[in-house]
Amino acid sequence: MTGESRPIDLKNVKINDPFWKGEMELVRKEVIPYQWEAINDRVEGAEPSFAMRNFKLAGRITAKRRELSDDYREVIWPVDIFQTLPKDMDHLEDRFYGFLFQDTDFSKWIEAVGYSLTQHPDPELEKTADEAIDIVCAAQQDNGYLDTYYIINDMSRIFTNLRDHHELYCLGHLVEGAVAYYLATGKDKLLNAAKRFADYVYSRFGKEEGKIHGYPGHEIAEMALVRLYEVSGDEKYLELSRYFIDERGTRPYYFDKEHPGEEEKRGGKPGYHYHQAHVPVRQQDEAVGHAVRAVYLYSGMADVARLTGDESLKQACRRLFDNIVNKKMYITGGIGGTNIGEAFSFNYDLPNDLAYSETCAAIGLVFFARRMLQMDADSRYADVMERALYNTVLSGMALDGKSFFYVNPLEVNPKACHEDARKAHVKPVRQKWFGCACCPPNIARLVSSVAAYAYTESEDTLFMHLYVGGTVKKEYPEGSVVWEVDADIMDKSRVRVVCSEAAPEGTEGTIAIRIPDWCDSYTLSCKDHAHELHKGYEYIRGTFRKGEEIELVFDKKLKIMQAASAVSEDHGKVALSYGPFVYCIEEKDNGKDLHLLSVDTDASKAVFEKTVIAGNEATRIIMPGKREKIRDGALYSEYRAAEYEDAKLIFIPYYTWANRGEGEMRVWIGR
């Protein structure tokens, strides 16, 4: 019973889960094609991405530069990253457009494409992808460097602003995309390009004299390099990742060297919390700064800690995970209490209406949680992963896959979104596409690789962390066991696993199924196989034969939840959850002035109803409650006991909110 595991090879899984199959088909049919149009600037009414355009221009420059043997300089410097967009797309200058990290629009797309191809081969999509890869690879410099912003503008300035520019972030996403595409198709052109870029970075960064003693301003390279190491077996990528992690936050600050005078501005105080670079990572015990950056870093730390057995790094990961989960996470699994810096706020500061709770940050928390799980198969990590995934991540995408939330508030008054600049970041309905297109493609790559979060494996054991139905193959030296997993989490409160193909007689194996935090009790049927509960997983061991069935029946009940006393925002309120889903109330079902509603706390009074929300099936919950009658009169008056009328409160799953137009919404409700 070993705790460590690795994600399952996506090619060994075929998802047919009614819920997840639908989500993945949305990504395949809606998001990926839309995204391709978007990165080619062909979406009417959306801000252009410029990603492919920049690659094409960079490719021409690279070719020209080869001709001119390094004398070519098309210096347009410094480029205003908030430049006004051109009005006439047909007459663009030959220059870089968009954010500095615009290359990653392509990288995230190709990553989603890779995952999607493992589940649904599509020669036409693969052809498009290959052509795009040709364009991208043509931009690569002979030394391996590949970031169009600097290739187009000024190669002499590369790696001079690690803090604010995003070269190592672009490297990270390129690696993730290249690995995914390689694993899906076996084609290594992009993988080799990513390796060459990583090799070049390896040659330029490190402890040695003459090398750059820096680290990424926006993390992701840390975990991406580990992935490259795992695919290639080349130790230097692990070494580089570890270097970035170890160097981070050491004094004097590398970012200060890049930006002289910063130390003075701070008056000698520690800085760079925004970048998680305020102290060395092993000294960190509170999740701070930009939430996406933070969980990307922690994910890389967890990877390196697991692979190197670095106990102090493991401990830092556990402290940071615990800090998030015990003090800084919304009940929806969202993180980032403040829009200022898209960041974690202080402990227990979890405002519902001002929340940032970025979709990408929840995705990053899923990454981090799975890596903690890989380190130690403890269901509490999976509980968090599930919470973030089924609520905030899914909330990020409309039920039709056509619009997206960056920000996932737990309370919305549309009037405030429109008229209060403090809540300008909170949108009452999803938006089509963004100039900074981080969240939509991030959802695409996570949803299309959900099997890698649902299932991990060790030599002996197949871990089932999430209940995602499909066919799952576990390979043993002697042969494979194939399991048919029937796990419709939306509708049913059980998971059934049937052995459809057995390993050769005598092969022993283990399947470990998570017992979720939302069930108080369960029944396991596994014939006469030995089973044992360990850290929230039922380990069922045996020589499985074809047709053998394991069934786990959960006691799935409505839970009336409350927040810790220290969360003043939620004081006196409750939230409903049912299975992995957090629920909310919307104006559409409950009328205006949701703050006047209160809910009965007796969960046994709940009525569950099948419903259809924007064409999608869902379970809604009807609870008795009260509506406080509106008092007429003055803004302030003497207190008199409020009058109430009975109300039926209609709750819908949080991820389905804002799919029926604009209106008020609340997760936390008076009791």
Next chain:
Amino acid sequence: MTGESRPIDLKNVKINDPFWKGEMELVRKEVIPYQWEAINDRVEGAEPSFAMRNFKLAGRITAKRRELSDDYREVIWPVDIFQTLPKDMDHLEDRFYGFLFQDTDFSKWIEAVGYSLTQHPDPELEKTADEAIDIVCAAQQDNGYLDTYYIINDMSRIFTNLRDHHELYCLGHLVEGAVAYYLATGKDKLLNAAKRFADYVYSRFGKEEGKIHGYPGHEIAEMALVRLYEVSGDEKYLELSRYFIDERGTRPYYFDKEHPGEEEKRGGKPGYHYHQAHVPVRQQDEAVGHAVRAVYLYSGMADVARLTGDESLKQACRRLFDNIVNKKMYITGGIGGTNIGEAFSFNYDLPNDLAYSETCAAIGLVFFARRMLQMDADSRYADVMERALYNTVLSGMALDGKSFFYVNPLEVNPKACHEDARKAHVKPVRQKWFGCACCPPNIARLVSSVAAYAYTESEDTLFMHLYVGGTVKKEYPEGSVVWEVDADIMDKSRVRVVCSEAAPEGTEGTIAIRIPDWCDSYTLSCKDHAHELHKGYEYIRGTFRKGEEIELVFDKKLKIMQAASAVSEDHGKVALSYGPFVYCIEEKDNGKDLHLLSVDTDASKAVFEKTVIAGNEATRIIMPGKREKIRDGALYSEYRAAEYEDAKLIFIPYYTWANRGEGEMRVWIGR
């Protein structure tokens, strides 16, 4: 029984009220001398004001300009208003320093000095003031222009940016200061300078062709010019004020003419809400934009409406007043729900912890309310004036007069102030002095002229709006009546008015005493004089004889208040008020985690106790309540009924908060 009135001449009042005398002495002994040091850049550790320094430099330039017959140009343009302050005050360049409106630091000081001299003659202070006036007047241009920013920088650019620069704002404050000093001392040097500046503005602005068709970006000139008209009798000042009011918000926007392209940026939509210039003032029915600017404008509108009998303007004033009072005012009389633009938020959006509620805005609301009262002696205006004055205005100054709040929140968690950038504007303790020194001198000028808010008069009637003890003289054609007013509002629930000097036998007069909104019943003793209640005032009419006494005894009780249903921030909460004072709870008296406290709503259980807060006497109120016990455990857990322990909640008057160090504070408390 006429509704209209004018403020009493401050020389006809001697305040000896124990509460107000103390406040005024603080201003006289602490604030005015400190302010003088501040505007001369002699306060260690405080940001320099540069006000007197700029005037001195401007004076030299003006003298030089006379010598050089207009050829002198010392162009330093444009000056960065957020310029880094010089490190070495001894070696400043000859240039303008500070904010564009830095001149007003002097004007507010001289205004406070004027008021103070009426109550407390002080030859030394008057000498200092005269010398300062000499310096200021020396800076004036031959044409009357007087704003050091442009005098120092570039006279060819005056009046080219009314929207963002503050020339007309400087004019307004100069007039206010000059009038106050003239009325106190009879000295007209500064008054004449102010008139000459106003004359020059009159010559440049107006409907006529060739004149500037603009109006102030920051209002105040509107009401100041009315004051100048009232003192001088010169109609042109009233005319100019009315012009500014009538022109405001007309299309095309004057500010667009100054700043071409603004119309295009807005896509043809109305703009300039921040400046209350989005539509003509007579079409406005919602208080919007920068709160100080708004109430300054409305004050000027009320003045002009009263003096010109302009019914449509009166109606606009009433609508705007009602909108504030019914939808946009904190229970403390504070206004401005958002720090973004220091502005009104939307109707009923009154967040307690994010409040802006600027001291100056409450002062402006006092101005506006008194002008509404002058238009129509209806006690509902006085109720608002009193609420703002006794709570938010007084909260603006420490009990020792040495530190100040700009922002007056109704809920504070010091951790949030320090760590949450969204609340960076909220300070948990008062600050010494500010680079933008609007609030401290504004408090000084209001407190030292409080008699002009407590008392107004018409030909026949002396109005007592606030209960401020002292000697008050009402002049009649036949002679004067002097009243001794005993009105210790802090301690007593009655006001006693004794005639200490009667007018000649046969002179009839009226004294009108307000019945406050915080008393449910009262007893009036006025011998055999006729009396009548009208719009919240008891009008007592008669021939008053020496020694005659009128007494009004109020039924002053603790009130447990609630907010309207639409104020979601205050839902389920109550606030305590007692007489004019709103109360709050502080960590100092009640421990941490104030959100866990709830108060009994039975006001009869209140215990009143004399106490001393930072050396000042006050009444504290002890109420039974509950403290919810802290639950240990997870951030989210299944709801179980909370456990409570009995608690004694100790309330102190809101204006005394944060005088005993840093800690949590709340006005609105669970019930």
